[in-house]
Amino acid sequence: MASAHGEPRRALVTGGAGFVGSHLCERLLSEGYSVVCLDDLSTGSVSNVGPLLMEKGFELVQADVTSPLEVSGDMDEVYHLASPASPADFESRAIQILRAGSEGTRHALELARDTGARFLLASTSEVYGDPLVHPQHEEYLGNVDPVGIRGVYDEAKRYAEALTTAYSRRYGVHTRIARIFNTYGPLMRPDDGRMVPNFFGQVLAGEPLTVYGDGGQTRSIQYVDDLVEGLVRLMRSGEPRPVNLGNPEEHTVKEIAQMILDLCGGAGGLVYRPLPEGDPVRRCPDIGRARGSLGWAPRVPAREGLERTLLSLGQPGS
Ligand code: NAD
Numbered sequence: 001m002a003s004a005h006g007e008p009r010r011a012l013v014t015g016g017a018g019f020v021g022s023h024l025c026e027r028l029l030s031e032g033y034s035v036v037c038l039d040d041l042s043t044g045s046v047s048n049v050g051p052l053l054m055e056k057g058f059e060l061v062q063a064d065v066t067s068p069l070e071v072s073g074d075m076d077e078v079y080h081l082a083s084p085a086s087p088a089d090f091e092s093r094a095i096q097i098l099r100a101g102s103e104g105t106r107h108a109l110e111l112a113r114d115t116g117a118r119f120l121l122a123s124t125s126e127v128y129g130d131p132l133v134h135p136q137h138e139e140y141l142g143n144v145d146p147v148g149i150r151g152v153y154d155e156a157k158r159y160a161e162a163l164t165t166a167y168s169r170r171y172g173v174h175t176r177i178a179r180i181f182n183t184y185g186p187l188m189r190p191d192d193g194r195m196v197p198n199f200f201g202q203v204l205a206g207e208p209l210t211v212y213g214d215g216g217q218t219r220s221i222q223y224v225d226d227l228v229e230g231l232v233r234l235m236r237s238g239e240p241r242p243v244n245l246g247n248p249e250e251h252t253v254k255e256i257a258q259m260i261l262d263l264c265g266g267a268g269g270l271v272y273r274p275l276p277e278g279d280p281v282r283r284c285p286d287i288g289r290a291r292g293s294l295g296w297a298p299r300v301p302a303r304e305g306l307e308r309t310l311l312s313l314g315q316p317g318s
């Protein structure tokens, strides 16, 4: 794909060596983009982008978005994904999360402003907190405890959305905001601490799956290829408002655990652990805006996506 200056389009992906970012880098490269992947490798890894390092047009820059970004040359698109994302990190990486959402977002926006690039913020369903409206549509303002354990992540992303909108209003930067719901797939860090990698790690080790609380809380899990398609469509759309990207197929955590046990023929069963503070009771996206503005809807049902994830782990069943 060529830009106005006749060269291949050039995109910056902050957090590009992470789970979602590495899939996004691969997708953009496959469309002929040149891609700068900027990552401090704190929760991501070089191995996620290992195969991309051989490709012409791919560049990995190890840097922290909380410092001003030193990326030279033209830029057409900035995808800002850099931030720790696992609830398991909300205490240990609290300050990093707040800094990535605030200073990190400002630096990525400044780069977009300087180069005239479009800017997309990877925001989150966590801006809705423990929602009192179900399913969650974009007009819902949320139920967030700013001093709760999850507050560092939720408020960092809410601030990032406000800053992004301010750069659009004040400086005319073309901005997009994706509110991403729980996403899973190949290349999630095995010790990331989130539900899907935990469950696969446990079942493949022959251990019981750790269900938090009674497992009755719900999540709507989205396969990563569907998310990447949504991100790319959103970037290219004319939709400046926040857009939910998630799979409305809602399951209890216990049902998801059971699906993984069934897929793997796991005999270890379930073991119950305390529910973390502030763990949302229900979560499911209303994707009416994404359908209308982007012509997007997820295509991969949970069972199929979990099966693909299992295959990527190269374990029994592959
Ligand atoms: P991830 O941890 O795999 O990826 C995050 C990447 O950002 C990592 O490579 C990490 O090293 C990098 N990073 C963190 N802090 C940085 C910093 N200060 N400077 C430079 N790089 C930094 O997580 P992910 O699941 O791929 O999430 C990517 C983005 O999508 C995050 O912004 C996250 O908040 C958002 N998101 C993800 C989900 C999901 O379910 N995966 C849901 C909602 C939102």
Ligand code: UDP
Binding pocket: 086, 087, 088, 182, 193, 194, 195, 196, 198, 199, 210, 211, 212, 213, 217, 219, 253, 275, 276, 279, 280
């Ligand atoms: N969860 C669980 N066992 C685990 C990890 C997570 O039961 O080993 C639950 C967690 O309490 C939450 C859901 O699974 O209700 C999704 O958790 P995750 O950390 O993936 O993301 P969240 O949706 O909480 O941001």
